Amino acid sequence: MSEPQAEPIKPVVAVVGRPNVGKSMLVNRIIGRREAVVQDVPGVTRDRVSYDAIWNGREFVIVDTGGWAPDAKGLAAQIAEQAELAIAAADTVLFVVDASVGIQDVDEAVVQVLRRSKKPVVLAANKVDDARNEAEAAMMWNLGLGEPHPVSALHGRGSGDLLDALMEALPEAPLEADVELGGPRRVAIVGRPNVGKSSLLNKLAKQQRSVVDNVAGTTVDPVDELVEVAGTVYRFIDTAGIRRRVKEASGHEYYASLRTASAIERAEVCVVVIDAADPIADQDLRVLTMVEEAGKALVIAYNKWDLTDEERRRYLNREIEQDIRAFDWAPQVNISALTGRGVDKLSKAIEAALEGWETRISTGKLNAFLGRITAAHPHPVRGGKQSRILFGTQAHTSPPTFALFTSGQLDPGYVRFIKRRLREEFGFVGTPVHIEVRAREKRSK
Template sequence: MSKPIVAVVGRPNVGKSTLFNMLAGQQISIVKDTPGVTRDRIYAEVTWLDKTFTLIDTGGIEPDSNDIILTQMREQAEIAMETADVIIFMVDVRQGLVDSDGKVADMLRRSKKPVILAVNKVDNFDLMMSDVFEFYNLGIGEPIPISSTAKLGLGELLDEVTKHFYDLPVDDEEDERPRVAIVGKPNVGKSSIVNKLLGENRVIVSDIAGTTRDAIDTTITHDGKEYVFIDTAGIRRKSKVKEDLERYSIIRTVAAVERADVVIVVIDAIDGITEQDAKIAGIAHECGKGVIIAINKWDAIEKTDKTIYEYTRLIRETLAYMAYAELIFVSAVTGQRLPKLFEIIDTIIENRTLRIATGVLNEIMIDATAMQQPPSDKGRRLKLYYITQVAVKPPTFVIFVNSKDLMHFSYTRYIENKIREAFGFRGTSVKMLIRERKEKEQ
């Protein structure tokens, strides 16, 4: 089941990023051990009560005239309407109702997506409510007063946002078909790969618009089994600014990745692996999906007997945090190795739903701690009490310890690697959650 996507839209300086950072909280720090993932985070996973969703900051407007502001706000609204399930439209109580707010509100109203109107910078609810009520004139429902900086009204806002999750079309639970997103920079050959796979399989394609988003899903049959390919090519945006374009393509990538079981990250063999490739791969990693790195245009490379090893080494080094990802060298032009993709997808899907008995996990953990002592700090040593698997897709494990602070990232990874040595989990990320238990709870 993919997580709902919530996008924040609004004029410059209304406080979108402050709200984003406040809601994303500690989440922003996950980036430190994943090199190449965007420094200016534009998406994050947020949990409110029992609901988890992906929050997207459409942001990025720094214009110098009202015309540009309106044009870029319209673009923001378009991208939000295209990818989000719920939209937070943010306005500023101090600036009051502005002409461009009205024009964007008209667009959002026509989108038929749920829109929550957040009136920011309301530092005193008693004194400022009459100014808040002015925003009823936008005609998109009840304005919710908040203050991002003072953390006021955020609970009410999140209640309102998550209320709409119940109304979302549920991905057809009966639909067991593997969902595969093909992502990558522009012009790496994503569409060519899909077209080649289609051609080889002589399938009549019915392009049904994705039920929950506007991406086009393509069904491909291989050996009698159906796979759904999620297209991220989408609309080519006319934007003068490279950052904007990159931001939009990343938002679209996040939306596609969220809906997939397995993500194929396509890299251009001629360009080699770039920072943008690493960012895109990082999205699949953080969303906990199965990952295949497909190096396309392999037919166009002059090769010696060492070329493939050199390439593999470079990619593994750049994406060191996702050593589990499967690598395959393909050509959309000649069709080289493309059929093998289906075999890898099947294996990854099997690994994503693998469950391991608690007894076996604890044996692995006991052996691992015997081989490499847990770290200690100022005379306190980390104790690992118990490990159990709590979920699949991706496989998720909880380790109970005496102190979360002592459980360094590197030791968590060490335990993860021991589990992978025993069970493989090739192609899929796994999640390791650390829970603290005081000594006396034992």
């Protein structure tokens, strides 16, 4: 077998600029789909958010950042820090200014940061919607960053020329020496708003990674991050909190909640974060069900364990017994994202769930098992007929899915019984188990 070829590492473009100059809209224009959260409110993009992009056959990664403000306080200061981190990690910077309002003090301040970074910069003068505004774009020469490229993120005007300039500024992609086949396992951190998902990611990453603020729904974009936990590297996808009713969520929350579902789809294993200090809510169960229905491996993390007293833990155990019983196959970890307690145990739980998710049972072993349980517990007789399982096979893994060929339909209760016995026999820790019944069709005379 030939060795895997070394693959080029994709160059990284960081998109920076002060709030509300149209960075996210320009990112959407470049990647050709509505991914970045766009809303006519300054500061909607709060984290570094990366997307794969391609232009004229060249692949690169584009990182959308929150608006940079030099004298920012509080949440805005954290967003500015994220933008600086993105510049530090980038190969080239795409600096977006609003040509319709001219050069602002904040733009000048961003230029200082860009000069210090010594990174190649491509200047995009946005909101040049027609030829009449070209003169306004020319004023941007005064920033001292070279030629301003007039563009309209809204209409797409000039975006091709801008991308050509960007490709010229990008370094040739270096080759990655040891390419890991398959890459790191993909983990989505999901849960209802304000249960501590971003704090958990930050604790795992050991640096301020997602902007965290004690406001429900602060994180509005899924953010991919390679993080090492207890010696294993994972690709973490931090997601916006799931809103109870997507239709009721306004603006950016609506799009962010839609993407939470797509983050679950992209993941192999989902860590569902539940606030241990609060009673288990319907939304928590909804998230767990979404993961199960998507067929993903599952770990349940009870966060804010440091805020629970003995009485709350007693109630929590009762709630788990009643509400989470249907998910008792998932590994459970008690953690505190704030203090870091129990966070290292997550790696073991994730590995166990992935192992269960990828378990394959040989056809011989499966049919021996089916023979034993159907002999001891045959299917009930219905209308004078008794359905029998003729043969079973594991159709696929991730999640384990079994096809049962039968002489007639099986009662849902009997299918649940087989599923329960499959878990007892083969484990399947941390994974949904699917059973498809294929009843033999009656032969027409």
